[in-house]
Amino acid sequence: MHLTQLQHGEQPGVAGMDRLDATDLPGIEHWLAKETPRPIANVLTIDLEDWPVAVLGPEHDITGRVIENTRRLLHILRWHQVKATFFTLGRVAERFPPLIREIHDAGHEIASHGYGHELLTDIDPRRFEDDVRRSVGILTAIVGERPIGYRAPAFSVVPSTRWAGPILADLGFKYSSSVFPIRHRRYGIPDAPRHPHHWKDCGLIECPPATVRWLGRNWPIAGGGYFRLLPGPIARLAIRRLNRADMPAILYVHPYELDVEGIRCHMDHGIEVGIKRHLMQRLFRSRMEGRLHCLCEQFRFTTMRELLRYAV
Template identity: 55%
Template sequence: MTAPATIANALTIDVEDYFQVQAYAGAIDRADWDKIPRRVEANTDLILTALARHGTRATFFTLGWVAERHPALIRRIAAAGHELASHGYGHQLVTDLTPQQFRDDLTRAKAILEDIGGVAVAGYRAPTFSIGPRNPWAWDVLAETGHTYSSSVFPVRHDLYGAPSAPRGPYQPAACNLVEIPMTTVQWLGRNLPCAGGGYFRLLPYAAYRFGVRHLHRREGRPAIFYSHPWEFDPAQPSVPAAKWSSRFRHRVNLARMPARLDDLLADFTWDRMDRVFADVIARAAA
């Protein structure tokens, strides 16, 4: 089995602002987004600084909505050698869209990102992991719009997302020339446990995540995927009292610890861009 230290894992950032998350969808009207002071650029710059300090490259799944309003940030991401990928345009769940609406959303976001960043956009991550058994047509639309990989499935049970019966490793959905690269899980007592960052990374001790990644490396010899958001590094962000207590708790728990945890993460494991970590499986699907 490959030694854990030699496995390059995929570090990913979903670039969206705090008021755009699904947990706040019932408390913040989409029509009000442009009235709310944005914090995404400053928070993303904190992550870019940490990555530069460690000499690490990552993939930034970015909303077209954010790119339109912060073009200089998009250029900084691309200029630093990170992969620029799509998170769609307006953070709408794919399960709420028709195939044509999804196509329009993808096309709009891809055009904006490529025009501003000056690089090709090949990867996509659905907001709130909203691709799976309910909308398998989505992979065909992704392939038709020029995407070569998706990282939109989380094989766990969760109240907002999840496809627990999905494959845990990269797979090619149906006959389309695209590979789905699911979020990382580890198996324990017959269940898939999340090991991919996000809220679980903030809620649980850092040692639990480190153990999970090392377990994956030792038992399965394959890379992990880590994801986070710029707002997770911003304990000073405004509270949203109209949101449910559980949503507020999950959104804000341990935000102040994230900068130090990111430094630990970057020091403990080897990280790179999604398109490089999974280059072989992406190329096989496209062939």
């Protein structure tokens, strides 16, 4: 196994963080150069969830819009013969099992996004374990195999919720994609490694969303609002830069980001949304389909399970 074992929470100057800045992502090159096919593959991940639950809060219902939105994504992926990793919310799977079977039957990876989309910062370890265990039970019953990957709701693995790693490892997970190595007011561990690495206190592999290093700090390019708002050529340039350093770019998309009129429809069904949130969340959704086509045409993608197949 050649994954670099830089650890979360170590200060710059300790355990190679200086080297990380100096050479831009050492360690991972050897692993990828030796054991994965060329050219390097990126990973397109989908956080399979519905907008009201994901953005407004876990008290909201799962609506049928998630089906249509997910099928739009599936159509794009099928068109380009791209396989993706779907971090699937247990509540969505519970409500619409045939949708999950459809995704799985199309050759995509089904991973876990927990059950209820409660942020780790709002719950304790016991409740977290119950939530993840419940999602595993639902997904396993639908597709016939246990998920090996997990992504925390809203990347809520932060310094105070690092207890999540050993719990995930004990539950049988092989990897997580839950730590955003950026500085942000609600999430992120800015000094966490930018490349796949092992957690400090368990065998779990962390696969962080893509960032670029510029002006001494990490900048997100990976997905969601960042991906919608950044000019397309800049995002593609950043992915190329990572790939030149033998780094896979791990990107993320939400099905609802393709749903241009989605928020208006939720409001028509009685969900209250402030004007600022409406504008920000809707902004550039009309770009998303074209952008995804462009990415799928220009870059090579695989699933996280496939990317890590020699390491787990």
